[in-house]
Amino acid sequence: MHRNGNSVRLRLDIGYDGTDFHGWAAQPGLRTVQGELESALAVVLRLSEQFVALTVGGRTDAGVHARGQVAHIDVPHELADGLTERRLNGVLRRGAPDIAVHAVREVPSVFDARFSALRRRYEYRVRDPRVRRDPLTARFTADVSRPIDPALLQVASDELLGLNDFTSFCKAREGATAIRELIQFDWSRADDGVFVARLEADAYCHSMVRSLVGAVVATASGRIGITELVELREARARTSRFTVMPAHGLSLEEISYPADADLAARAALTRAKRDPLEN
Amino acid sequence: MHRNGNSVRLRLDIGYDGTDFHGWAAQPGLRTVQGELESALAVVLRLSEQFVALTVGGRTDAGVHARGQVAHIDVPHELADGLTERRLNGVLRRGAPDIAVHAVREVPSVFDARFSALRRRYEYRVRDPRVRRDPLTARFTADVSRPIDPALLQVASDELLGLNDFTSFCKAREGATAIRELIQFDWSRADDGVFVARLEADAYCHSMVRSLVGAVVATASGRIGITELVELREARARTSRFTVMPAHGLSLEEISYPADADLAARAALTRAKRDPLEN
Numbered sequence: 342m343h344r345n346g347n348s349v350r351l352r353l354d355i356g357y358d359g360t361d362f363h364g365w366a367a368q369p370g371l372r373t374v375q376g377e378l379e380s381a382l383a384v385v386l387r388l389s390e391q392f393v394a395l396t397v398g399g400r401t402d403a404g405v406h407a408r409g410q411v412a413h414i415d416v417p418h419e420l421a422d423g424l425t426e427r428r429l430n431g432v433l434r435r436g437a438p439d440i441a442v443h444a445v446r447e448v449p450s451v452f453d454a455r456f457s458a459l460r461r462r463y464e465y466r467v468r469d470p471r472v473r474r475d476p477l478t479a480r481f482t483a484d485v486s487r488p489i490d491p492a493l494l495q496v497a498s499d500e501l502l503g504l505n506d507f508t509s510f511c512k513a514r515e516g517a518t519a520i521r522e523l524i525q526f527d528w529s530r531a532d533d534g535v536f537v538a539r540l541e542a543d544a545y546c547h548s549m550v551r552s553l554v555g556a557v558v559a560t561a562s563g564r565i566g567i568t569e570l571v572e573l574r575e576a577r578a579r580t581s582r583f584t585v586m587p588a589h590g591l592s593l594e595e596i597s598y599p600a601d602a603d604l605a606a607r608a609a610l611t612r613a614k615r616d617p618l619e620n
Numbered sequence: 621m622h623r624n625g626n627s628v629r630l631r632l633d634i635g636y637d638g639t640d641f642h643g644w645a646a647q648p649g650l651r652t653v654q655g656e657l658e659s660a661l662a663v664v665l666r667l668s669e670q671f672v673a674l675t676v677g678g679r680t681d682a683g684v685h686a687r688g689q690v691a692h693i694d695v696p697h698e699l700a701d702g703l704t705e706r707r708l709n710g711v712l713r714r715g716a717p718d719i720a721v722h723a724v725r726e727v728p729s730v731f732d733a734r735f736s737a738l739r740r741r742y743e744y745r746v747r748d749p750r751v752r753r754d755p756l757t758a759r760f761t762a763d764v765s766r767p768i769d770p771a772l773l774q775v776a777s778d779e780l781l782g783l784n785d786f787t788s789f790c791k792a793r794e795g796a797t798a799i800r801e802l803i804q805f806d807w808s809r810a811d812d813g814v815f816v817a818r819l820e821a822d823a824y825c826h827s828m829v830r831s832l833v834g835a836v837v838a839t840a841s842g843r844i845g846i847t848e849l850v851e852l853r854e855a856r857a858r859t860s861r862f863t864v865m866p867a868h869g870l871s872l873e874e875i876s877y878p879a880d881a882d883l884a885a886r887a888a889l890t891r892a893k894r895d896p897l898e899n
Contacts, residue, residue, distance in 0.1 A: 358755040406756055430753075441753040453682040474709075476637040477685055477871070479755050592756070 350450045353378075353395070354443040355410040360480050360589065361439060364403040365410075369547040372451030372565075374401070377437040378412070385428045386420050398454040398596040399461050400406040402548070406481055409462070409595035414456040421447065449601050456608040460524060461545065462595040465554045465586065469562070472534040481591030482535055486561035489536060491528070497560035498538070500524040500571055501553055502514040508577040510553050511546035512585075519546045519577075526553065539594075551586040626702040629729045632657075632720040634689040634707075640718060644689075653680070656716040657691070664707045665699050677733040678740050679876040681827070682795040683867030687884045688741070688874040692733040693834065700726065707849055728880050735887040739803065740824065741874040744817040744833045744865065748791075748841070750882050751813040761814055762869030766841035768815060772805070772885055776839035777805040777817070780832055787856040789832050790825035790866075805832065818873075830865040838862040846890070 361369040365423035367379065367454050373394055377607040384447070416424060422478040425447045433440050451457075466559065475482075485601040500508075501523060508519040525541040538554055554572065559565050564584055565573070599607050634657070642650040644794050646658065654674055662669045677690035695703060705724045712719050730736075745761040747753065748768040754761075780789075780802060787798040804820040817833055835852065838844050844852070844861055878886050 356752065356754055356756070357759075366634050408754060408756070438758070441755050441758075442730075462803045473635065473687075473722050475635055475687060476718045476720050477635070477687070477760050478757075479637075479717070479720075 343606075346472070347418050348415040349418050350413055350448050351416050351421065351424060351445055351454060352452060352454065353412045353414065353449040356408045356441045356583040357404040357411060357553045358439040358442060358480065359401060359404050361402065365397055366403045374396070374407075374410075374440060377433070377440055378442075381429055381432040381437065381440075382414065382424070383422055384432045386416060388420070396454050397445050398458050400578045401591075401593055402588055406589075406592040407594075408552060408592055409516070410593055411454045411598075413460075415447065415450075422475065430434055434594050442558070449604055451605045451608060452601070453604075453608050454596075456611045457598050457604050458544075458596050458611075459599055459607065460541050460543055460597040461593065462525075462541040463550045463591050464540065464560060464592050464594050465540070466531070466533075466592075467536045467554070467558060467586070467590060469536070472536075472581045475533055480607070481589060482591060484556055485562065487564070489558065489561045490563070491530070491536070491561070493561035493567075494536065494538075496559060497570055498528060498553075499558040500575060501557070501566065505574065507549055507553075508544055509573050509580060510547045510556065511579075513611060517546065519549075519613060521545060521549070523553075526557075546577055548585050550591060551588070552583070554590075555586045556583040558586070622848075622885075626697050627694040628693055628697050629694050629727050629731060630700065630703060630724055631663050631727040631731060632691045632693065633735065634726055635687045635689060635722060635758065636685060636689070637718040638680060638683050641682065643684070644676055644678075653686075653689075653719060656712070656719055656735070657721075660708055660711040660716065661703070662694065662705055665695060667699070675733050677737050678839070680870075680872055681867055685868075685871040686873075687794040687871055689872055690733045690875045690877075691882045692727065692731060694729075708739065724832055727730045728735065729884055730884045730887060731877070732887050733875075735890045736877050736883050737875050737890075737893060738821075738878055739820050740872065740874040741804075741818065741820040741876075743828045743871050743873050744774075744819070744829060744869050745810070745871075746815045746817070746837060746865070747813075747867060748815070751815075753814055757814070760868060760871060762866045764837055764841065766843070768837065769839045769842070770815070771838070772840035772846075773807040773815065773817075773836060774845060774848055776808060776836040777832075777848065780836070780853060781805055783854065785856050786828055786832075788827055788852050789828050789835065790858075791827045796825065798828075801826060801830070802832075805836075827864050828866070829870060831862070831871075834865045835862040837865070882898070884888045 357562045362374050365374045367373050367375040379393045382393045395412040429442045468482050468484050504522045506520050511519045527539045542619045560570050641653050644653045646652050646654040658672045661672045672693040705721045708721045745764050747761050783801045785799050788801045790798045806818045839849050
């Protein structure tokens with residue numbers, strides 16, 4: 342972690358429409374959220390882009406949206422006051438109106454957008470054929486072809502809660518553990534009838550939210566039974582019995598952090614516990 | 621009105637994201653909702669486009685959205701069964717995924733999407749600077765720069781309710797009357813904090829909803845007082861004291877029609893009462 346007596350750590354709270362991005366992480370030649378943000382930061386700070394590096398709380402895949410993304414950046418002390426959300430949004434509005442910066446504020450240097458995070462909350466929106474397709478929300482709502490039994494959604498989700506080995510719901514990554522604590526997996530209906538899943542966990546392995554929703558939707562539309570769902574979870578192996586849901590139904594809604602006084606302890610704990618490549 | 625013993629009248633219920641359309645009404649060389657829909661209908665019906673003509677319940681301007689648009693079309697009897705929402709959406713998905721057809725159904729030949737309509741309901745979404753800008757909903761939410769006093773929104777709207785001469789809120793059109801009945805003009809907050817106006821009237825003169833919302837927002841953000849708002853209404857003349865709000869905050873939500881038995885009487889009444897160019 343970068344720490345320097347002459348620099349200040351700033352926290353950025355960010356939202357974006359992920360439709361036209363190749364995900365968060367900067368990639369040469371591709372339009373990414375990190376890439377656009379770092380370009381805008383370089384303009385506002387009048388720095389070369391090589392001196393502008395964001396660390397993110399929840400890396401999102403291509404097409405995934407965010408309303409509550411968090412990142413941090415270290416900037417030279419004398420430049421920090423000039424970095425306001427107003428200036429940043431002014432630059433973004435021209436080149437990347439699909440990104441909004443909600444807040445920019447100074448945080449203790451021990452704050453780490455990634456390693457300090459306690460929990461990440463996501464939402465996933467699903468429309469079944471009985472719900473009208475609304476072109477205004479189609480950018481952030483996934484369609485499924487089979488009717489969903491609303492009662493079964495919650496019954497199935499409850500089977501996946503708690504501290505589990507989620508290997509059955511992860512894209513394999515060598516050497517990484519898939520033990521996570523799923524704290525919340527609740528369903529509700531939006532005003533327009535769309536099914537909305539709300540998931541919260543300490544962290545996620547790759548594609549975990551979209552796999553969990555895929556398994557639950559398969560159960561609630563009668564393709565797999567509750568007993569099989571539990572067996573699939575216990576098998577701790579990838580399966581083709583359910584699919585990874587599409588990216589555009591998913592949005593990162595909130596990342597929770599400890600109070601400032603507890604930040605250092607939290608960061609040390611997270612690093613000791615888990616493969617740092619996962620989040 | 622086209623009526624023919626060999627044709628069947630069909631009602632279409634339609635939604636669209638108006639962002640990428642030059643409004644409802646077909647215009648040569650421009651992408652319009654009517655144009656895209658008539659093209660798709662021609663494909664499904666295997667007819668030349670010149671034989672495909674939609675009549676709409678609420679013509680929307682460029683950029684205005686719809687969740688509850690209604691149109692009718694007369695099709696040869698032997699082709700009617702082949703015109704299903706499934707086939708129509710199949711064609712639209714390829715060329716115009718920003719349009720959805722919710723339902724296609726046969727109606728009495730006296731049903732007229734435009735002249736049978738009893739009431740039209742619109743929604744307008746406004747974000748003030750105290751509400752987070754959400755890129756996911758920015759396509760259908762208008763921004764205003766001054767903070768809005770929520771209590772004043774409803775007080776101001778109440779002054780505009782009822783049977784009024786709305787000339788102060790209409791783009792002038794020669795020979796047309798601006799007497800309309802505004803039945804509802806209520807405000808609520810969406811989950812994300814955005815202010816949502818719900819307006820219902822028998823009909824509207826041109827740009828009336830966006831002007832009414834502009835006047836009320838100007839009042840609720842302190843630019844004009846309640847007394848002046850009433851004076852502006854009574855003046856029955858266009859004013860520059862408030863602005864016509866942008867198109868993209870507006871959505872046509874619902875058009876109400878009488879029961880089948882009352883359709884003929886309603887159509888005759890509407891035609892007698894008002895300039896047929898207005899709706």
